[in-house]
Amino acid sequence: MGKKSYISFLFLSAIFIFTAYSIGVNQSALQLKQANERLASLEEQLKIQSMNEVENVEQLTPELTEDNNENQEIKQLKEKIRKLKAELSKSSSNKEPEKKVFLTFDDGPSPLTNEILDILKKKEVPATFFTIGNMMEQYPDIVKRTYDSGHMILPHSYSHKYSIYSTFDSFYEDLNKVEEVYKSILGFQAPSIVRFPGGSSNQTSIKYGGKDYMPNISADLRGRGYSYVDWNVISGDASPISKSPDQMLKQVISGSENNKFVVALFHDIAQNKATVKILPDVIDYYKKNGYTFRSFKDVTEIEMKELEKRGIVNKPVVR
Ligand code: ZN
Numbered sequence: 001m002g003k004k005s006y007i008s009f010l011f012l013s014a015i016f017i018f019t020a021y022s023i024g025v026n027q028s029a030l031q032l033k034q035a036n037e038r039l040a041s042l043e044e045q046l047k048i049q050s051m052n053e054v055e056n057v058e059q060l061t062p063e064l065t066e067d068n069n070e071n072q073e074i075k076q077l078k079e080k081i082r083k084l085k086a087e088l089s090k091s092s093s094n095k096e097p098e099k100k101v102f103l104t105f106d107d108g109p110s111p112l113t114n115e116i117l118d119i120l121k122k123k124e125v126p127a128t129f130f131t132i133g134n135m136m137e138q139y140p141d142i143v144k145r146t147y148d149s150g151h152m153i154l155p156h157s158y159s160h161k162y163s164i165y166s167t168f169d170s171f172y173e174d175l176n177k178v179e180e181v182y183k184s185i186l187g188f189q190a191p192s193i194v195r196f197p198g199g200s201s202n203q204t205s206i207k208y209g210g211k212d213y214m215p216n217i218s219a220d221l222r223g224r225g226y227s228y229v230d231w232n233v234i235s236g237d238a239s240p241i242s243k244s245p246d247q248m249l250k251q252v253i254s255g256s257e258n259n260k261f262v263v264a265l266f267h268d269i270a271q272n273k274a275t276v277k278i279l280p281d282v283i284d285y286y287k288k289n290g291y292t293f294r295s296f297k298d299v300t301e302i303e304m305k306e307l308e309k310r311g312i313v314n315k316p317v318v319r
Helices: 003-069 072-095 111-123 133-138 140-148 168-186 205-209 213-223 245-256 273-288 301-309
Strands: 100-106 128-132 152-157 261-267 292-294
Touching: 100 111, 100 273, 111 140, 111 273, 128 133, 128 168, 133 140, 133 168, 140 152, 140 168, 152 168, 168 213, 205 213, 245 261, 245 273, 261 273, 261 301
Parallel strands: 100 128, 100 261, 100 292, 128 152
Antiparallel strands: none
């Protein structure tokens, strides 16, 4: 390439680059212009909208002025209607049966009870403990702590031996003994609400007192003015699934679904670490699902009737 043609090549290249650059700049300028126009049109739309809103507010004002001028009587009527409406919505919500849960712990007290009490305190919920007399004698301070923390203690059995189901005498001897221990520790007579070892429908009693023993003893106990409490949700902490806390939690939840009145059964025996492990989650589940936590310390007559209706309290034992 000669010097001349090299210079003209450079010159042409310069022209080409400049032209390309100018086109690019123009294009950007065009885009900028378009964007600005769009922004202006958006601003205009916004302006129109806010003007409409101002107009709307202005349209509302005459009504407000009229309201201020309305006489006292109309104001009082309006207030009455408002109150009636509030009452109506309140009474219609009362018709919905409230969800309630009674957490119950059997066969304690034991050192585990202290851990359970700590959780209940942290979560601020009450519970009921159906205790064993010979354990109460071993841990009187835990019994007192339980009651003083706002929870209920009710008699379960003195010995928790199924041989108590041999005769009426053997049953009442055991019951009287746990009631004596109860009074000696807490200083007052035990209430007449109990839980049978194994529950009112237990089959083990048949081995001792025969097929009719539970139907007969439960009717006799009722005749003496007692009530007995069973359960309708089990945690499984006294069964082989106590090895799996996850399975226990699932069992409690599945038993509580569509169940507005829950009496859940746990055991505060020393080795039940899984019970302590799942208890916070169990409580959170009931809280999340709108349950009120209740105990037999301040159970109402209406609640006892409801529990009876649902076969949790004083369920007739049929063989
Ligand atoms: Zn028991």
